[in-house]
Amino acid sequence: MLTESNHSSGNASKFQTEVEPGRVLTMPTDGTGVAVLDPWLEPFTGALRHRYALFQKYKKMINESGGGYENFTKGYDYFGFHVQKDNSVLYREWAPNATGASLIGEFNNWDHGANVMKKDDYGSFSVVVPPKSDGSVAIPHNSKVKISLVMPNSGERADRLPAWSKRVVQDLNVNPNYEAVFWNPGKQYVFKNKQPPKPKSIRVYEAHVGISTSEYRVGTYKEFTQNILPRIANLGYNTIQLMAIMEHAYYASFGYQVTSFFASSSRYGDPEDLKELIDTAHGLGITVLLDVVHSHASKNVHDGLNMFDGTDHMYFHGGGKGNHDLWDSRLFNYGAYEPLRFLLSNLRYWMNEFQFDGFRFDGVTSILYKHHGMGYGFSGDYREYFNESVDEEGVMYLMLANDMLHQLYPNVITIAEDVSGMPALCRPVPEGGVGFDYRLAMAVPDMWIKMLKEQSDDEWKMGEVIHTLTNRRHLEKNIVYAESHDQALVGDKTLAFWLMDKEMYDFMSKLSPNTPIIDRGIALHKMIRLITHSLGGEGYLNFEGNEFGHPEWLDFPRPGNNSSFHHARRQWNVVDDPLLRYKYLNEWDRAMQLAEAAYGWLSSHQAYVSLKHEGDKVVSYERAGLVFIFNFHPTQSFTDYRIGVETPGEYKLVLDSDSSIFMGHNRIDENGSWFTTPEPWNNRSNYIHVYIPCRTAIVLTTKQNLKWSQKDMVVSYKD
Structure with missing residues (x-):
């Protein structure tokens, strides 16, 4: 809700905005409104006002000489x-x-x-x-x-x-x-399904069409539509983020060295096949986002934009300013008229022609700063976000892109991949924000990998885990993840590999013994994902295959591996094999998504953490009417453990990571009840006593609030 008003005092006009349900604030219209939300921004109102004025200057140019957003951003029609x-x-x-x-x-x-x-x-x-x-x-x-x-x-x-x-x-x-x-098919694909409503709680399945086959080759759009979309729908994800769709000459670039910005990758099929994929996903109620790469472009000359008209400064900055030294690519000139029309039109094209529902913007840090984040460690000091290192034209472009998209497509979703933590990145442009809906919580997977690499289980610090998962700006939404495609790439390891390593090759069969390494790995894989999912953000993301602990890393065919496809595929066969244990992790992931769909913790207020006990390794917090309890202790189980809760009454089980349907040890009675005692504990009004086994997570809710539990699941695997 935005309402403008003029004040007779002579001050600049202001507007009222509902920043969260029931909370309306009055903000100035000069781009400093975000300082009303965040007083730490007050010293930087001059910089905020300056960048907003630059945005307004370019928007005025688009309105006056480009025919407004509607005309200017349809360059593909011209x-x-x-x-x-x-x-x-x-x-x-x-x-x-x-x-x-x-x-x-x-x-x-x-x-x-x-x-x-x-x-x-x-x-x-x-x-x-x-x-x-x-x-x-x-x-x-x-x-x-x-x-x-x-x-x-x-x-x-x-x-x-x-x-x-x-x-x-x-x-x-x-x-x-x-x-x-020249693409002019006689019969173009006709969309049959309406685009689904914008999800309140966004659960993202990050996917790459080419690797979505178990075979040693590149997968296709049609195969993804027929084989992978049903898997995603069954798991309960409501959003797909498609990677490597914009055409890229080098397959091993993972789609991040774009050569043709308006062409869908022909490796996987033709444009009509991609439209069918998106339309089918919409029919399943799934939102589809495009991983868009506007942070840079391939240096290719013969099949790219580089040196297009014989100069290095046509779409890009000339000279060294136009080169990204780390990525060996070209950098757009966001302040020039035609490159700006090209990029904004590119967004409209994918929205209009393919009916994508939004974008995950890659490499936003590179756009925001002149140093592109190279060799720069952000400490969180606000002065890092408002100084001469900021690329004002890059910020302006992102503000224009978000303003245009949200004006023309009210249900659009935009996500920023940014490691800097720039404040107001995810606040609306009229407030002086950059306009994204979400940012990726990129510190979280780094935390998990660092812990698994450097610490034994009894060295894990619950306070540090909770701090990293909750350290985000209120009113700026985060999409959290335990691991994404970055952690799956060769040179790193997935969480499953960090946990179980080579034992996955010999002991993931039900015919082999459940070794201590496998037992630990299965238990912690489930717990890490649940605490990340429920505590760390307002959206959740998973990279395809990681939900079931994909047994190997990701490596595209290239000269260094003799052009092998062995690691450039997803081994669905292991999760489908009834003799293997991957299916239990897959089912746990499904249970998390179904529980979130029922209770909506991602779209609820941030959790209240009542307990983080370093010695016991026990964590407890409440969110969306649920009580989440984790025991990360490697050996110690606790009986009659006191947990503070705010709401009195009888509590029932929603989720139990120790259930046998998720390859647990069935140490908790899923039909049990937990009754509150009306005495304060850990700053809560009541407490319950629970049995919480080692390496186990449970989720409880009051009997009155019980909408769904794991007992309602029809197990989707064969045993």
């Missing part, structure tokens, strides 16, 4: 290829420094003189290719096309892939580079 009513084809391309251009392709036998383009005053070339003599479309569907540009200074010709290409393909038998094709 540039690129467009079939006209008479079946002629209009093609436009911005290449301001080129001195000449021709459209060439299979349709004109690559003749540079056949379809010469004209250049306008703004640096855009255009040409109309007339229809064929029989009246059919001038350029055949799926035929190869290029733009041939006359380079400045040298006068030499260089062929480029059209920057707005919607389809590029690779034929390794002919050329390792990608080639653009």
